[in-house]
Amino acid sequence: MVGGVTAATERRTNASQAVVHALLDEALAKGYEGGVLGVQAEASWEGPESFTHAGRPVRVAVCPSTLAVWEALRERGGEGWLVVLTPRDATELGGGALTHLIWNRLRTPDPWQAVQQRFAAANLDPALYQHAEHRTVAAGLLAAMPQDGWPPAPGGVLTRDHALEAVVRAQLQLVERGVEIDVTAVLEWSLKPAAPSALADLRATVGDPLTDSVIDWLAGRCGLAAGPVATLLRQGRPFDLVPLGLIAGLLNDEGQAVARAVGHFEGAYRLGRTHSNVLNAWHADAFGLTTQMLAPETKRRVLDTAAARLSELDISELAETSDVLPAGLRARLAELAKQIRTVLPREDEVARTGESDTALDGPLITAELAELEAAWKRVTEHHLAGTDDTVRAFAAAVRLVRWLATDVTTRGGVSALVERQVTADAWVDAAVNDAMRGSAETELAGVLGSVLELVRLRRDRHDRAFGAALAADNDPDHLGVERVLPEVVIPLANQQPVLLLVIDGLSVAIATELVADAARTGWAEYAAPGQRGRAGALAVLPTLTEFSRYSLLSGQLGQGSEDAERRGFADLTKQRLRTSADAGGRAEVPLFHKKQLDTAPPGQALAPQIQTAIADTEQRRLVAAVLNTVDDTLHHTDPGGTDWSLQTIRHLAPLLEAARRAGRTVVITSDHGHVIERRDGQLRKHEATYGSRARATGDPVTDEEVQVSGPRVLTGDGTAVLAVNERVRYGPLNAGYHGGGSPAEVVVPLLVLHAGDVPGNAELTTIGTSEPTWWHPAPAEEPISAAAGTTPQQAPQPAAKRSRPAPAEGLFELEEPVEAESEQPESASPAPDATAAKLAKAVTSSKTFTQQRAIAGRVSVSDEKITALLTALLNAPDRRIPAQRAAGELGIAPNRLRGALPLIKRVLDVEGYVVLGYEQETADVVLDEAMLREQFGVRA
Incomplete structure (x- = not known):
């Protein structure tokens, strides 16, 4: 019996299917393989008359009288089970009838006894059956049991938490096994397309009392947001939990308009009076999930739903203050x-x-x-x-x-x-x-x-x-492409193995994007020998491939095809490139063009002979390749609208990776740059042209053109008229052009990259900041003025003093304005106390932390960031720091802190014990050091 419930009060209760199955299981556990199970209950049955249980046939007989019981016994076959449901007691049935029953007695349909058995519990927590409809709750627990049964009650005592959590995991599939159920898990589940139907199916299966208890339990895992969570789940609207949470954060400003909006919000969703702390907490939880964890398509759906709800409430203007809504x-x-x-x-x-x-x-x-x-x-x-x-x-x-x-x-x-x-x-x-x-x-x-x-x-x-x-200046003394190999590449290759990549058509503008992308994968930029910083070389005029690429690869001014390029390259390297003493003879320096690069076996990024050549740093001090992606876009796609990266240029990423493994320095250059067609250009027709941007002399030269002559102009008569305005062309419409005299076409990049330590014998110097001063906001105390120019070349640093590259900012990554630093000086933390740093590292290296990571599921904050936050907190007086400082340690904007903290708490708050907290009144992040040490087993 449960809690003093007597047999008399148990009579005439309905026997549910779940109770009957539980009694049959109990009989099987006692060694009965069949027989008559007598159950004292109402003479009614809502289940099938015949079914199978554990492979044995079962027939249910509803017997309102003693005579009906005897008739059922006479009609029973020899196998399987007969379940007799009768309101008669043992005295009314008599000893003769009872001898036909297993256990020789009637069983009462006590659902709690069955629940206790199903959970392998010796005792029940009274909180389980204090519900006014506790029998219905028990019946629901039996009906909800999965095929593999309920998890045994810890310590033999079935608690309300254990029972309700088991239902949530089995029926709602809220989280994967081992992952803690918290507000983030509840909100994430609420966005699953199956969530509303799962909640409705649960109610249909187990009834309202147990479903409402489950909802209350889930809401209890959601902190201050418990009230809204419970209300919306009871309404069958889990899909609104996150969108309305995003709206909740817009309702805390002063003013009549916001007060009106709050009234609409609370009334429309029957939320009742909602305190500002609840709105803030609900918003922080929803914001954190939306910004940190959702897939793009789910995030889009949430934001669209939030906007629709604002429109329905006629308060769309509030979206304009949102940190996350598109409006x-x-x-x-x-x-x-x-x-x-x-x-x-x-x-x-x-x-x-x-x-x-x-x-x-x-x-x-x-x-x-x-x-x-x-x-x-x-x-x-x-x-x-x-x-x-x-x-x-x-x-x-x-x-x-x-x-x-x-x-x-x-x-x-x-x-x-x-x-x-x-x-x-x-x-x-x-x-x-x-x-x-x-x-x-x-x-x-x-x-x-x-x-x-x-x-x-x-x-x-x-x-x-x-x-x-x-x-x-018809023969400038500036470095030309014909001098790049003799004066830069080959001398460098004589010191250090080099991979030369000629990216046909590469402009200096695109090169800035490639360097930024390379820096993210560990490549550092160095000044080319004889240069102070990032350098540019002059293409041959007109800036056409047949002139400039041949001159670049052969080391002499001239014109030629791929075959001529290969012969000129071979002659140049044979004359200038030294061989190592133990190379065992000179090996030809390989130059790979498009055909060799494109011919790779299935599944391989590079052809075997290319991989072998790059890996052989003893006999092949220099390897060269020509990549055509950029030049191809000028004819087929849109170079200006392309996001240039190591992956955009075909073969570039695997070539760099092969060079990294071989320890090669990489030199990237081009034969010419290009200008982009922006659909505002002019076609100028002339009799004799060189490509789309150069023409023969004869017709008058306009102010959008320039006439050039001299040894570096490789036309037949050594003269040409070049377009310098990017909108002028002499040929058919394309995506881009080259051949002219604009700096975007004539100046080619000369980049030197190396991953890891540079050998001491290589004469390379690191390059400081490459971005111009105006690329980032000016510090607040030094506003941009007319005196501010481009970034001066920084004094080169010896390569030996640099062991690994500093990460470079992506070309178009959103910048963090420098002014923000003056608003939050506390984000620059003082030198951490060694003890604090050691303790923080001990926590994030502990076995408990690893287990918490697994339990917490997907948490987007890295271990390094959590370590930094803990170090700052352990250094601080009273173990508390301002929110802005905490955001600085995590490397996020201050307004995103409230979204990140719940994710970190999932890892640090072991078994619900609060280690990390946020004080609403002071906007401080607070650490309980004693609890931290206890939960993660770190000694003082």
Whole structure:
């Protein structure tokens, strides 16, 4: 009996199918293989008259009288089970009838006794049967039992927690086995398409009392958000838990409009009066899940649902303040566009400036940029900013605005203008490519267009100046492509094995993206021998492959096909490249073109002979390959709209990986660059042309062209007219062109990369910051002014002092504005106390921590970040730090901390004991050091 419930009160109760199955299981456990099971219960049965249990046939007979019992006994066959349900007691049946029953007595349908048996429990926690409809709860527990049974009750005592958690895991499949059920798990499950039907099926299977108890238990795992969770789950709306949680965070501002919105919100979903702390906690949990854990398609569905709910409540305007809803991002972009338009000069001012070439190099924007930078910072803080195409375009626009506010006056000849292209204008070109992707919203697109028009004025001026310098100096002393191998590559290969990659058509702008991507995989950039920083070389004129690539690979000015390139390369390397003393004879230096690169066996990224050549650093000090992807895009795709990376350029990633394994230094260069067709160009028809951007002399030279001559002009008569304005072409429409005299076509990158330590005999120096000063926000105390120019070349550092590369920022990764540093100086933590750092590391290295990681499931915060946070907390007085400091240690924006903390707590709060907390009143993150040591077994 349970809790003093008597036999008298148990009579005339219904015998459920689950109770009958439990009694049959008990009989089987006692050694009975069949027989008559007598159950004292109401003379009713809701199940099938015949069924199979444990492979044995079962027939149920409802016997309202003693006579009916005897009739059932007479009709029983010889095998299987007969279950007799009768309201008569033993006295009424008599001893004769009882002798036919197993155990020689009637059994009462006590569901709790069956539950106790199913959970292998010796005792029941009274909290289980204190429900007013406790029998229905018990029947539900029996009906919900999975095929493999219930997990045994720990210590022989079946608690409410154990029973309800078992139902949740078996029927709702909330989490995988071993993963803790917490608010994050509940919210994540609520977004599964099957969640509503799973909840409805549970209610149909086990009844309302047990279902409501399960919902209350789940809500109890959700902290302050328990009330809304329970309410929405009872309404069968699990799919609204996360979207409405995102809305909850918008309802805490002061004002009549928000008060009205709160009323609509609480009334529409029958939430009752909801305290601000509840709204905050609910929002933090939903925000953390949405921003840290959801797959993109699920996140999109959640955000769309949240927007729909706001519309249904007629409070859509609140979305504009959201850190995660698309409307919040649109509002921030609109404010940024307004700020950009505010600082741009008037059209008449631009017209006057355009009349003077020198004025175009002075600051074209003279207004203060503080408000613009603040607006941009707010954009970057929005969760969707990192994946939004319009934000990417405005990231470029903001950089271009800073450039336009900078004095870029450059004095000198060809070399000075080459340096300007490498250190500044190529970055401008890269930003222009991104800004050109535009926006689908007219107002935003208009602002982007205004910025690009102003940029074009200045870049046209630079293109004209570069072309004029080429025309004035017919044999510049600046490094030309024909000198790259003799003066840079081969001398370097004589010191250190080298892989030379000639990426046909590679511009300096694309090269900036490739270096950033390479840095993320461990490659460091070095200055080429004889150079102070990242260098550029001059292509041969006109800038066509047949001239420039042959000159590059043969080390002499000339013209030739692939075969001629191979012969010239072989002759050059034979003359200049030393062989090692133990090489055992000179091996020909391999030069791989497209055919050899494309011919690889199935499943292999590189052909075997290429892999072998790169791996052989003894006999093959130099290996070279020509990659054609960039040049191919000029004819077939869109070079300006391509996201250039190591994977974008075919064969580049596996070649670099092979070089890394072999310990080779990699030199990347090109034969020429290119300009991009932006659909605003002009076709100029001439009788004799060299490709799409160069022509023969004869017709008058316009101010968009330049006439060149001299030994590096490889036309028949040593002269040519080159287009310098990127919008001029002489041939059919393509995605891009080369052949002309703009710096984007003439200046080719000269990159030197190495992964790991550089041998001591290699004369390489590391390169400091390559981005121009305007690529990032200026520090608050040093606003951008007319005196700020491009980044000066930093003094080279000896390679021997650098053991591993510093990570480079991606070219278009959203920047963290520098001003933010002044707002949160505490994010720069002091030198950590050794004891604190050791303790933090001991925690994250412990067996318990590893187990918690497994239990917690998917947690996107790395062990290193958790270690950093713990170190900062253990260093701090009272083991508490401000939220901004905690965000800094985790490397996230402050407004995302509340979303990250629940994920970290899943790992640190062992078995629900609070190790890490957040104080709403002080906005402090707090650590219980004693609990930390106890739970993770770390000694004092």
